[in-house]
Amino acid sequence: MTTIRDVAKLAGVSPATVSRVLNNKGYVSEEKLKIIDKVIKEMNFQPNQVARGLTKKSSKTLALLVTDITNPFFSELAKGAEKITQQLGYSLLLGNTGGNNPEKNADYMNFLKNKYIDGFIIATHDIDVEVLKKNYKSPMVILEADKDIENLCTIKVDNYHGAIEATKHLLSIGCQKIAHIYGPQYDATAKDRLRGFKTSMKHQEGSSGIEYPGDFSIMSGIESIQELLKKHSDIDGIFAGNDLIAIGVVKELNRLKIKIPEQIAVCGFDGITLTQITSPEITTIEQPIYKMGELAAERLIYRINHSFNETESIELKAKLVIRESTVKSAIDSKQ
Structure with a gap:
């Protein structure tokens, strides 16, 4: 060399x-x-960027912290961020916080504190943003924060109105008893989606809504639909808090030989590619995940190089993508 x-x-x-x-x-x-x-x-x-960093106290390295890299949402996000970091001469360090484990995450943050990290992209609710602000002077971009954070850039999707659109779609196809399997309520996205569902169902005459807790995983979808069907056998619509939950629901309904969408229609949220390879394919509220990763890296590098300390709040739109899990004719055409 x-x-x-x-x-x-x-x-x-x-x-x-x-x-x-x-x-x-x-x-x-x-x-x-x-x-x-x-x-x-x-x-x-x-x-050697590391060696240069020892002198300049800069390694041209960014850290992307995610909850669980096995979730395709975070994989797509990382791809978008990596594209921009490579184009602009930076490296990307990926941190997998692995769930709400304060002790593990404290150790992880102490590890990062001893490195020359130029900036952070925070895409997890497992780490307290206030702790980061107190202990780290590096620029940060926070994804899916539930409020504007002073001197930081926040990027989020309009989860509230996305949830309203998902619920209204299920109502529009004739669903009268809809269950929302929601994510953990320490997560801002889960809170906004639950709030949107409640708003949509509030004044629906002849329709009722059921709220059931989940944890943003496929297994959560499987277990939740099992329990829901025991207590509410007349459910005819499921709005899943994310696509992984929706995949679990579809998997279990197929096992039980319950027809989708004739008996129960299913809508997810996120727009991960796995929703296109299930049977039936899953209707979802699609987020611009890749773009979010690109934008987060762009804004972070800009702030690193321009001493940009003002508060920024960027909100992106999600869109309804209708597929077989809510379109009866799509299923009928295959029979």
Whole structure:
């Protein structure tokens, strides 16, 4: 591997002179600068960002903290963020907080505190934002925060109106008894989606709504629909708090040989690709997940390089994507 000493030797200068060029620090004559630049290009020399960070206290590294990387939502988000970081010359460190475990997350944050991280993208509700603000001076972008946070950039989707649209869609196809399997209420997205469902069902004459707790997992969907059917056998619509719950619901309804959507229609929320390969394919409220990752990285790098300390709040729209799980004709055409 080419080192700074190799570049210096071929350019006929000292390693210190090459270092000044790489770090844009200190005087180097125009003649030597041209020679060093030429050698760097010829040797395809890539500076060690970690070593440079020890001097500049910057590693050109961002940290993306997510709840669970096995959830396709976070995988898609990470892909969007990684695209931008690579384009702009940064590296992306992925942190998997792995659930609401304060002790584990405290250890994880202490680990990050000892590294040269230029900025954080926080896409998890497992870590207290106030703790981050108190202990870390690095720029941050927070995803899906339930309020504007002073001096930080927050990016979120309009979960409330997305939930209203999902519920209204189920009502529009004739569902009269709809259950909402909601996510953990420490999560701002889950709270907004539950609130949207309640708003939609509040003044619906002849229709009723049931609220049931879940945990944003496939297993939660399986277990929740089992319990719901025991207590409410006349349910004809399910609005799942996220797509993983919806997948679990569809899986269990198929096992029970309950027809979707003739007997029970199902709508999810997120727009992950797995909803397109289930049988039937699942109607969902689609978030611009990839774009959220791109935007988070763009705004974070901008704040790193421009000392941008003002509060920013960006809200994106979600859209209803109708598929087989709520369209009777789509199922009939296959029979």
